[in-house]
Amino acid sequence: MTKTADSVWNNCLAFIKDNISSQAYKTWFEPIKAVKLVEDALSIQVPSKFFYEWLEEHYVKILKVALTKEVGENAKLVYIIKMENTYGNKMPFTEKIPSANRSKLHSQEIDVAIKNKSPELKNPFIIPGIKNVKIESQLNPNYNFDNFLEGESNRLARSAAMAVANKPGGTSFNPLLIFGGVGLGKTHLAHAIGVEIKDKYPEKTVLYISTEKFTQQYIDAVKKNNRNDFIHFYQIIDVLIVDDIQLLSGKVGTQDVFFHIFNHLHQNGKQVILTSDKAPVDMMDIEQRLLSRFKWGLSAELNHPDYDTRVAIIKNKLFRDGVEMPDDIVEFVANNIKTNIRELEGAIISLIAHSSFNKKDITIDLARKIVDNYVKHTKREVSIDYIQKIVSDYFQMDVETLQSKTRKRHIVQARQLAMFFAKKLTKASLASIGSQIGQRDHATVLHACKTVDNLSCTDKQFRKYVEDLNKKLTL
Ligand code: ADP
Numbered sequence: 001m002t003k004t005a006d007s008v009w010n011n012c013l014a015f016i017k018d019n020i021s022s023q024a025y026k027t028w029f030e031p032i033k034a035v036k037l038v039e040d041a042l043s044i045q046v047p048s049k050f051f052y053e054w055l056e057e058h059y060v061k062i063l064k065v066a067l068t069k070e071v072g073e074n075a076k077l078v079y080i081i082k083m084e085n086t087y088g089n090k091m092p093f094t095e096k097i098p099s100a101n102r103s104k105l106h107s108q109e110i111d112v113a114i115k116n117k118s119p120e121l122k123n124p125f126i127i128p129g130i131k132n133v134k135i136e137s138q139l140n141p142n143y144n145f146d147n148f149l150e151g152e153s154n155r156l157a158r159s160a161a162m163a164v165a166n167k168p169g170g171t172s173f174n175p176l177l178i179f180g181g182v183g184l185g186k187t188h189l190a191h192a193i194g195v196e197i198k199d200k201y202p203e204k205t206v207l208y209i210s211t212e213k214f215t216q217q218y219i220d221a222v223k224k225n226n227r228n229d230f231i232h233f234y235q236i237i238d239v240l241i242v243d244d245i246q247l248l249s250g251k252v253g254t255q256d257v258f259f260h261i262f263n264h265l266h267q268n269g270k271q272v273i274l275t276s277d278k279a280p281v282d283m284m285d286i287e288q289r290l291l292s293r294f295k296w297g298l299s300a301e302l303n304h305p306d307y308d309t310r311v312a313i314i315k316n317k318l319f320r321d322g323v324e325m326p327d328d329i330v331e332f333v334a335n336n337i338k339t340n341i342r343e344l345e346g347a348i349i350s351l352i353a354h355s356s357f358n359k360k361d362i363t364i365d366l367a368r369k370i371v372d373n374y375v376k377h378t379k380r381e382v383s384i385d386y387i388q389k390i391v392s393d394y395f396q397m398d399v400e401t402l403q404s405k406t407r408k409r410h411i412v413q414a415r416q417l418a419m420f421f422a423k424k425l426t427k428a429s430l431a432s433i434g435s436q437i438g439q440r441d442h443a444t445v446l447h448a449c450k451t452v453d454n455l456s457c458t459d460k461q462f463r464k465y466v467e468d469l470n471k472k473l474t475l
């Protein structure tokens with residue numbers, strides 16, 4: 001029988017599967033596709049550069065054994081990296097990298113179809129002497145790797161973060177984008193990277209900044225006519241950490257300036273770390289050229305923690321605070337608060353506070369009451385009816401008015417705000433939001449979300465509405 005790429009690779013897989021954990025197999029081998037077999041060289045397609053590095057680091061030995069068994073001593077392995085798609089589902093850019101030398105699976109084939117880096121750019125802005133400016137890194141030392149507990153839900157993100165901290169700017173995870181839902185540890189992990197880098201490389205300039213603050217600084221700079229100073233300042237940073245970049249949504253000017261800063265840092269081998277509550281594909285109103293850069297490095301997701309991780313996080317917190325709590329209470333809380341680590345911690349803190357304030361033991365009853373507060377509120381969050389009610393109340397109209405076909409401006413605004421929050425706070429699709437808020441179509445909802453984003457940048461009063469409503473809906 002003649003050997004094909006598929007037959008060889010399937011035999012390799014069978015061998016590998018028997019020798020590693022099923023979780024590892026699923027994560028690292030199932031996504032691989034065999035592409036071609038030319039003489040003794042097997043080409044396999046991997047989803048990202050990160051994948052390739054991980055395989056080289058952890059599985060190169062077993063790959064070698066498996067492949068040698070199939071095609072003999074001259075076996076070669078060629079990785080083809082499927083870059084993340086930039087625009088929808090068009091052709092992937094591909095890139096081939098030889099297997100690293102230490103693997104002895106030499107492959108001489110290098111064929112780089114796309115290069116991200118343009119030649120070193122001269123920077124016309126550098127101000128002589130500015131290198132000596134001391135920059136406060138704004139890091140919170142309490143957010144470090146030691147107290148960021150590892151679990152299945154964060155393993156990839158955590159190890160990528162460690163890799164970046166060990167070699168800032170020196171891995172292919174640049175930028176490193178950490179994304180995931182609210183309260184899952186994005187900010188913590190982002191700080192941990194900065195704290196670790198400061199520890200290992202004290203001479204490096206590290207800066208943590210929230211997107212909100214960055215935007216504000218930029219607006220001030222424009223007002224004061226020193227946009228260039230603003231840019232220079234950011235261009236001298238070695239490790240830039242920007243938290244919650246989904247908030248760049250709709251802010252064209254800030255996106256533009258961030259784009260320039262990003263390019264400069266990236267071209268100079270500086271590390272950029274970003275966090276977002278959405279995957280790049282789901283970020284609304286962010287320019288494609290920026291989104292495509294977010295995807296250059298690695299996007300690592302923080303998922304909901306599993307039960308064991310939740311228990312471990314609670315126990316770790318209790319230990320650090322020097323508080324004892326019976327196991328059945330810890331388990332009760334971990335069993336009931338599943339999707340948000342901040343809430344998990346909040347419930348534990350409330351429990352401790354209640355019991356010490358009232359000088360009472362922590363009982364299951366008390367735990368149930370406290371957990372109820374958290375869980376109820378999470379349930380409340382997801383209902384579009386609730387959102388419509390709160391928004392209508394806020395603008396002193398009734399829900400029917402909010403849903404009506406009228407074009408009166410303040411009613412239209414209320415309706416758009418309801419749509420905006422439904423998109424933000426629920427998992428409902430645009431179409432379903434539209435049908436629940438006055439029988440509109442998905443385009444109307446999309447338009448509403450954009451309008452709210454835009455208005456909250458340009459109109460102070462409107463921004464206040466958004467903030468007030470946000471508080472009411474999420475508290
Ligand atoms: P996000 O930025 O994703 O909303 P945060 O980073 O603010 O979330 O995390 C919320 C809380 O949960 C913080 O107090 C953080 O320390 C804690 N936390 C999150 N993940 C972990 C973890 N893996 N181990 C320990 N604490 C964690």
Ligand code: MG
Pocket residue numbers: 186187188243
């Ligand atoms: Mg955060």
